[in-house]
Amino acid sequence: MVSSIELELAQLISSTFIHLDEGDRQLLKHFGLTTTQYWALVHLEDPQGRSLSELADLLICDKSNMTSVVDKLExxxxAKRQRGKDGDRRYTRVILTEEGQALRHKVKSAREQMISTRLSPLGTPTxxxxKQALQQSTTLLESQFASGEVPTLIERVISSEPLPVSCNP
Structure with a gap:
């Protein structure tokens, strides 16, 4: 059975994420960007760009969604698509234009300032x-994924729960 502190903590982390994410969404809207487009700009910082597959992996979405995001950025x-090394047509990289680089810098700075403004009232010690507690939590959760433990945990949780009662007569 889960303790109340574990449930409260999970709910607080989720609530914090939702509030931070909604603030990001509202800020990015002023720049004409979605959250996904913003993160694509962030991950395209390298002048060599990235492949659609790399971007999809970094943004945790499928390549078809990434194609749509890059189409809108273009x-x-x-952003623009560019052939791979030595003109290899089998491999396409996405790179930022000068306009994209300038916007990335401007939006990243605005987002960082907003985060600071929103969180600084907590004070440095807090x-x-x-940060230390969340780093420990992240390390634990990442290790569960890396070790392949999560599917086993899910199966264990599912099999230990009673089946839902049917509402049909």
């Missing part, structure tokens, strides 16, 4: 303690 003149 339409806005923020922020440091929170």
């Amino acid at each position: 339409k806005a003149h923020l 922020l440091q303690a929170l």
